Amino acid sequence: MARGAAAKEPAGDRRERILRAALAAFAQNGFDGSSTRDIAARAGVNHGLIPYYFGTKQKLWQAAVDLAFGDMKAGLDMLLADASITSDRERAAQLIHAHVHFVARHPEFVRLMHDEGKRRGARMRWIVDRHVKPLYEALATLLERGRQQHTLKFDFAPLHFFYLVAGSVGVIFHQAEECKRLSGVDPFDPAVVEEHARAVTWMLLGPPDEPATAD
Amino acid sequence: MARGAAAKEPAGDRRERILRAALAAFAQNGFDGSSTRDIAARAGVNHGLIPYYFGTKQKLWQAAVDLAFGDMKAGLDMLLADASITSDRERAAQLIHAHVHFVARHPEFVRLMHDEGKRRGARMRWIVDRHVKPLYEALATLLERGRQQHTLKFDFAPLHFFYLVAGSVGVIFHQAEECKRLSGVDPFDPAVVEEHARAVTWMLLGPPDEPATAD
DNA sequence: GGCGGGATTATACGATCGGACAACGAATTG
DNA sequence: CAATTCGTTGTCCGATCGTATAATCCCGCC
Numbered sequence: 001m002a003r004g005a006a007a008k009e010p011a012g013d014r015r016e017r018i019l020r021a022a023l024a025a026f027a028q029n030g031f032d033g034s035s036t037r038d039i040a041a042r043a044g045v046n047h048g049l050i051p052y053y054f055g056t057k058q059k060l061w062q063a064a065v066d067l068a069f070g071d072m073k074a075g076l077d078m079l080l081a082d083a084s085i086t087s088d089r090e091r092a093a094q095l096i097h098a099h100v101h102f103v104a105r106h107p108e109f110v111r112l113m114h115d116e117g118k119r120r121g122a123r124m125r126w127i128v129d130r131h132v133k134p135l136y137e138a139l140a141t142l143l144e145r146g147r148q149q150h151t152l153k154f155d156f157a158p159l160h161f162f163y164l165v166a167g168s169v170g171v172i173f174h175q176a177e178e179c180k181r182l183s184g185v186d187p188f189d190p191a192v193v194e195e196h197a198r199a200v201t202w203m204l205l206g207p208p209d210e211p212a213t214a215d
Numbered sequence: 216m217a218r219g220a221a222a223k224e225p226a227g228d229r230r231e232r233i234l235r236a237a238l239a240a241f242a243q244n245g246f247d248g249s250s251t252r253d254i255a256a257r258a259g260v261n262h263g264l265i266p267y268y269f270g271t272k273q274k275l276w277q278a279a280v281d282l283a284f285g286d287m288k289a290g291l292d293m294l295l296a297d298a299s300i301t302s303d304r305e306r307a308a309q310l311i312h313a314h315v316h317f318v319a320r321h322p323e324f325v326r327l328m329h330d331e332g333k334r335r336g337a338r339m340r341w342i343v344d345r346h347v348k349p350l351y352e353a354l355a356t357l358l359e360r361g362r363q364q365h366t367l368k369f370d371f372a373p374l375h376f377f378y379l380v381a382g383s384v385g386v387i388f389h390q391a392e393e394c395k396r397l398s399g400v401d402p403f404d405p406a407v408v409e410e411h412a413r414a415v416t417w418m419l420l421g422p423p424d425e426p427a428t429a430d
Numbered sequence: 431g432g433c434g435g436g437a438t439t440a441t442a443c444g445a446t447c448g449g450a451c452a453a454c455g456a457a458t459t460g
Numbered sequence: 461c462a463a464t465t466c467g468t469t470g471t472c473c474g475a476t477c478g479t480a481t482a483a484t485c486c487c488g489c490c
Contacts, residue, residue, distance in 0.1 A: 014437090029334065033247040035477065046439055051479055114329055114386075117393030119243065128396040136397055153422060159398050160414035163390070167382030168418075171329075175378070178332030181343040182351055183374050199375035203383070203418045207368060229467090250447065261469055266449060 017043040023064040027108035068109040069131040075102040100197035110170040232258040238279040242323040245330040283324040284346040290317040315412035325385040
């Protein structure tokens with residue numbers, strides 16, 4: 001197989017460069033707000049390469065979403081591995097802590113969910129069926145376990161817990177630019193991330209020094 | 216002043232119809248995803264009327280945002296009036312309850328915030344300076360009051376509380392379509408709204424029957 | 431050295447966008 | 461009634477979009 005290329009790059013690097021650029025662009029400006037020409041410019045390649053490698057803009061988007069949720073899935077699997085040992089409040093707090101820091105490191109997948117989750121359409125159905133649903137069911141079983149172990153005491157459907165967590169963890173990072181303008185604070189600052197993790201833990205598990213909500 | 220018009224409508228109704236249609240469109244598809252032609256079609260008017268009444272698409276967007284946040288401000292003022300009497304947990308719960316129901320009735324302003332808050336740009340700066348900042352400061356004083364009255368006990372900056380509330384309350388309604396696809400549950404269903412209000416209350420104030428997080 | 435084929439580029443097409451503009455219609459005013 | 465004025469419409473322009481297509485390039489292979 002002869003790979004022509006401009007002899008600048010080692011291999012099919014350009015495809016991955018396009019993918020990363022597409023993920024950044026879609027996360028920043030949404031699907032409609034991103035143009036394939038801009039994505040190609042970010043990747044430093046000719047814009048004709050996008051139809052060549054990915055066919056259509058929609059398929060490029062799907063590949064970028066797969067990339068983002070791949071990272072997410074890896075992080076979640078790590079969390080779930082930890083969860084298997086978890087049975088008390090301290091462990092739950094570690095889970096929350098790890099999740100907040102993960103979202104802070106990878107805000108793209110929150111952005112993608114927020115961009116598409118509001119619209120009824122093919123992209124929303126695709127991302128929900130392929131990525132969000134497994135995530136949701138994983139969290140639901142996690143919640144049920146916490147409930148049985150009396151780590152969490154709540155009397156509403158897991159669905160609400162899901163959006164409570166998704167919202168309270170993700171929005172400050174999703175709205176990072178707004179947050180900076182509003183308060184001058186960069187939510188991605190490590191100290192701020194840490195404080196937010198404490199805040200979420202406080203919300204879900206109650207204050208650390210007093211008898212917790214959960215107990 | 217001679218107002219010609221097609222003699223179908225009583226007055227400058229078309230201007231307001233355009234505004235409402237613009238608000239719906241911007242909330243549904245964002246700024247880039249909405250076209251002035253589509254907005255005009257929704258309002259049932261010629262698309263040439265938009266530059267006539269509002270000049271530019273951006274100014275139309277600003278007028279629509281003012282409309283949405285006007286409703287929001289009215290709701291918040293009502294809440295703040297209630298808050299003046301509030302000094303215990305029950306009152307705080309009522310505030311949360313009212314706010315959740317308001318957001319459920321008017322999801323547009325959450326959508327607008329989520330659409331622009333992620334991007335650094337003129338529209339984000341405009342909406343933050345004009346609308347979000349007053350909202351944030353109002354909540355901050357409210358939080359300080361709750362803290363002094365020992366209704367709320369938290370040891371992190373009000374900024375985190377702001378995004379905790381904004382996220383946990385708003386995301387399930389912002390992502391309504393996703394939520395329907397994910398679980399089959401319509402978050403705007405009155406019973407679901409009520410349950411979500413209970414869920415948020417549980418998060419912020421602790422379980423109702425046990426010694427609350429706040430006390 | 432020529433050749434074949436995948437990688438890359440340049441160019442073009444149709445569609446849609448925001449906005450400009452002139453013409454038209456109707457009601458008010460003299 | 462004539463003139464003016466503002467609401468309204470239809471049309472057009474330049475830019476940008478996604479994508480198709482053909483030419484070009486560069487490498488491994490005979």
